[in-house]
Amino acid sequence: MRRSDRYEARVRRVVDYVAEHLDENLNLETIAQVAHLSPYHFHRIYRGLLGETLDDTVRRLRLHRSAIDLLEGQLTIDRVAHRAGYTSQATFTRAFRNAYGEPPARYRLERHVAHLDELANPDRYRVESIALPRMRVAAIEHRGDYQLTSRAFERLMTLAATAGLLTPNTRTIGMFHDDPVSVSQHELRSTACITVPETWTPSDEVVEACVEGGRYAKIVHTGPYTELKRAYDWLYQTWLPSSTEEPRNLPCLEEYLNDPRQVSPKDLETAVMMPLEG
Numbered sequence: 328m329r330r331s332d333r334y335e336a337r338v339r340r341v342v343d344y345v346a347e348h349l350d351e352n353l354n355l356e357t358i359a360q361v362a363h364l365s366p367y368h369f370h371r372i373y374r375g376l377l378g379e380t381l382d383d384t385v386r387r388l389r390l391h392r393s394a395i396d397l398l399e400g401q402l403t404i405d406r407v408a409h410r411a412g413y414t415s416q417a418t419f420t421r422a423f424r425n426a427y428g429e430p431p432a433r434y435r436l437e438r439h440v441a442h443l444d445e446l447a448n449p450d451r452y453r454v455e456s457i458a459l460p461r462m463r464v465a466a467i468e469h470r471g472d473y474q475l476t477s478r479a480f481e482r483l484m485t486l487a488a489t490a491g492l493l494t495p496n497t498r499t500i501g502m503f504h505d506d507p508v509s510v511s512q513h514e515l516r517s518t519a520c521i522t523v524p525e526t527w528t529p530s531d532e533v534v535e536a537c538v539e540g541g542r543y544a545k546i547v548h549t550g551p552y553t554e555l556k557r558a559y560d561w562l563y564q565t566w567l568p569s570s571t572e573e574p575r576n577l578p579c580l581e582e583y584l585n586d587p588r589q590v591s592p593k594d595l596e597t598a599v600m601m602p603l604e605g
Contacts, residue, residue, distance in 0.1 A: 334568045337362040338376050345381075346388055350410070353385050355509075365576040368563075370509035372574075375564030380509050390426050393419075397435040404431050452546035452561055459580075459600065461540035464500065464520035465492070465533045472512050473503060474553065479519040486533055487521055498522045500538055501581040507556075539577055543600040544570075547584070550593055555581065558599045567601070575602035 344361045345353055358381055359369040374380050379387070389411040396407045408419035408431075424430045465487065469479040480501070487493050504516040520536060529535045544566070548558040559579070567574065584596040 334372060334376060337364060338373055341373065341381075342377075342384060342388075345385055349385070349389055349392060353381070355381070365574065367504070367576060367578055368574040370506040371559065371563035372567065374506070374508060375560070376568060382509070386422070387426070390423055393423060393431070394427060394434065397431055400435065404435075407431065452548070452558065452566075454566055455545045456603070457543050457545045457600070459538070459540050459543050462498065462500075462522050462538040463525070464536050464538055465523045465527060465529065466518050466520045466536040467533055469517045469519065470513070471515060473507055473515055473517055476501065476503075476517045476519060477552075479517070483519045483521060483533065486530075490527075492521065492523055492527065496522075499583045501583070502538070502578050503581065504578045538580065539602070541575065542603045542605055543580070544572065544603055545598050545600045548597045548599055549595070551595060552587075552597065555597060555599065558597075562599065562601055573604040575604050577602040 341358055341362050344358070355366050355369070359366040362369055362373070364372060370380060377384065393407050393411045396402050396410065397404070402410070404419075405416050408416045411419055411422075413419035413422065420430050423434070427434055465483065467479040467483045469476045480499070484493070484499075487497070498521065500520040500522075502518040502520065504518075505514070507515055518536065520538060544562070546558055546562065546566075548555055562579075579602070580598075580600040582598040582600065584598060585594070587595060
């Protein structure tokens with residue numbers, strides 16, 4: 328068995344489950360349990376192997392079933408739309424046309440099927456297995472667009488500087504709890520953190536938290552923070568499926584190795600760290 332087979336088998340099991348429960352509410356917690364994977368990591372692993380999100384799969388499979396219903400000709404188009412989860416026939420028609428190239432009525436006559444393209448990611452990084460110590464940190468939580476997490480870091484670094492917390496040994500870390508492709512932008516959760524000494528006490532805005540220690544897979548991305556998605560895609564799509572590793576039930580971490588105030592964006596270095604079992 329290839330090392331990636333166990334991940335592919337889990338994904339196949341999920342697809343099978345989805346196909347058998349298309350009339351049910353297919354939520355993340357249930358599907359992650361079917362895959363025997365943490366919800367933290369499920370979406371990225373799934374998308375990495377199949378090139379689409381779980382929602383894409385549910386939508387696609389329901390539309391596929393709709394195509395079968397249309398070809399069999401026993402249901403009205405309105406009923407086909409309802410079975411696919413659409414409350415409006417017009418919305419279903421748009422979705423079906425976008426997926427299959429023709430509106431449902433014409434498809435019923437012409438039996439046209441569209442094809443989906445798969446994307447490839449050619450990026451490569453060097454993976455290092457590291458043992459990260461458990462770290463006490465000062466933290467500011469952010470909810471919303473990950474690109475705006477910088478605002479939380481700006482507040483945190485300003486408060487840290489005024490409190491005398493910034494030293495040559497201070498580590499700056501971001502925790503990103505959700506997959507931005509699979510979670511709506513306003514629900515994304517992230518946390519800006521810096522390591523602090525034992526004498527530090529939290530305030531109203533800055534809370535105490537911890538970064539869990541243990542084994543992590545680490546890659547270093549050089550370039551603007553806006554391009555970090557490439558590093559995550561490579562970890563989840565290329566490296567993890569071909570490895571023997573299991574991700575731990577914790578969010579990935581970013582450690583910012585140099586200061587954006589001192590270097591240009593193209594020279595920024597960020598360690599992206601995936602927590603591993605064992």
